[in-house]
Amino acid sequence: xxxxxxxxxxxxxxxxxxxxxxxxxxxxxxxxxxxxxxxxxxxxxxxxxxxxxxxxxxxxxxxxxxxxxxxxxxxxxxxxxxxxxxxxxxxxxxxxxxxxxxxxxxxxxxxxxxxxxxxxxxxxxxxxxxxxxxxxxxxxxxxxxxxxxxxxxxxxxxxxxxxxxxxxxxxxxxxxxxxxxxxxxxxxxxxxxxxxxxxxxxxxxxxxxxxxxxxxxxxxxxxxxxxxxxxxxxxxxxxxxxxxxxxxxxxxxxxxxxxxxxxxxxxxxxxxxxxxxxxxxxxxxxxxxxxxxxxxxxxxxxxxxxxxxxxxxxxxxxxxxxxxxxxxxxxxxxxxxxxxxxxxxxxxxxxxxxxxxxxxxxxxx
Ligand SMILES: Cc1ncc(COP(=O)(O)O)c(C=O)c1O
Numbered sequence: 001x002x003x004x005x006x007x008x009x010x011x012x013x014x015x016x017x018x019x020x021x022x023x024x025x026x027x028x029x030x031x032x033x034x035x036x037x038x039x040x041x042x043x044x045x046x047x048x049x050x051x052x053x054x055x056x057x058x059x060x061x062x063x064x065x066x067x068x069x070x071x072x073x074x075x076x077x078x079x080x081x082x083x084x085x086x087x088x089x090x091x092x093x094x095x096x097x098x099x100x101x102x103x104x105x106x107x108x109x110x111x112x113x114x115x116x117x118x119x120x121x122x123x124x125x126x127x128x129x130x131x132x133x134x135x136x137x138x139x140x141x142x143x144x145x146x147x148x149x150x151x152x153x154x155x156x157x158x159x160x161x162x163x164x165x166x167x168x169x170x171x172x173x174x175x176x177x178x179x180x181x182x183x184x185x186x187x188x189x190x191x192x193x194x195x196x197x198x199x200x201x202x203x204x205x206x207x208x209x210x211x212x213x214x215x216x217x218x219x220x221x222x223x224x225x226x227x228x229x230x231x232x233x234x235x236x237x238x239x240x241x242x243x244x245x246x247x248x249x250x251x252x253x254x255x256x257x258x259x260x261x262x263x264x265x266x267x268x269x270x271x272x273x274x275x276x277x278x279x280x281x282x283x284x285x286x287x288x289x290x291x292x293x294x295x296x297x298x299x300x301x302x303x304x305x306x307x308x309x310x311x312x313x314x315x316x317x318x319x320x321x322x323x324x325x326x327x328x329x330x331x332x333x334x335x336x337x338x339x340x341x342x343x344x345x346x347x348x349x350x351x352x353x354x355x356x357x358x359x360x361x362x363x364x365x
Contacts, residue, residue, distance in 0.1 A: 041322070
């Protein structure tokens with residue numbers, strides 16, 4: 001038995017998503033790059049590599065990780081690079097996408113040996129969550145003034161547009177892309193590649209993969225571009241659980257169960273977006289509020305139903321724990337860092353990483 005807490009990546013579930021990505025690549029001709037900001041657990045990259053074309057990044061460290069552990073096509077992007085990192089970014093990347101005309105102008109010469117791109121912001125998105133909306137008012141994410149972009153067309157080979165956010169609605173994707181075309185069509189025809197970013201939930205159940213692929217193929221043909229997708233969440237969705245153990249139960253007006261993990265430390269994204277964790281099947285006569293062991297009063301995974309009363313030592317699997325989760329784990333309260341384990345196709349479970357007090361200590365000085 002592996003000591004909890006640990007993240008458990010299920011190889012078969014991961015392969016299910018990767019199979020759909022491969023199919024979209026085959027049908028559409030688009031290339032797919034894993035967005036490391038979402039998922040950077042490099043021990044499974046040996047498995048993922050066969051189904052995707054490479055990685056995209058949001059920093060120097062991510063682009064380096066992509067180059068060193070995944071290989072294939074390595075795209076560099078960052079909201080802003082500094083003078084101290086640009087040379088190293090250029091060394092690790094095949095393409096570099098600048099967030100602004102200011103950054104492009106500043107570093108165009110240093111990146112002259114690479115394909116260079118610019119992020120466009122079409123000012124429409126699928127997100128109505130302000131925090132995650134790239135098209136929010138005054139957004140710093142990309143350029144939208146066509147006249148200004150015209151002025152740097154001689155220095156760019158491609159564009160990146162990321163304006164979808166957990167968008168599982170193909171019709172909405174289609175409409176947003178039509179807006180992009182209406183706004184930027186004249187520019188798109190003058191570059192050789194366009195990345196449509198991430199946020200498209202095309203590996204979700206019932207997503208019309210064929211219509212999506214056909215739309216991408218038609219877009220590529222219309223402008224004569226290589227299309228890229230940058231799936232993060234879509235690549236790893238529903239592949240991973242956070243395995244925890246009940247340490248204590250009490251009733252303070254509700255039945256509470258405290259587990260050996262912390263939403264603040266181990267699933268921070270849920271707390272930021274004020275979402276509940278997921279437990280399956282979440283049925284039964286016994287309702288509990290499942291709480292973390294940090295001292296944060298609101299360290300609560302959510303309220304779930306169980307078939308029997310919870311007792312110390314019971315195991316709970318928190319669902320969907322890969323995206324924006326493992327990359328955000330932290331040492332708050334010194335809570336034991338979840339190990340990382342892999343469920344192989346034959347059902348056996350292999351521990352691939354454990355963290356210790358020394359890792360906690362080394363994270364500060
Ligand atoms: C530029 C860019 N590409 C790709 C992604 C990955 O998005 P997702 O994990 O929703 O697919 C993001 C997420 O914020 C992003 O900002």
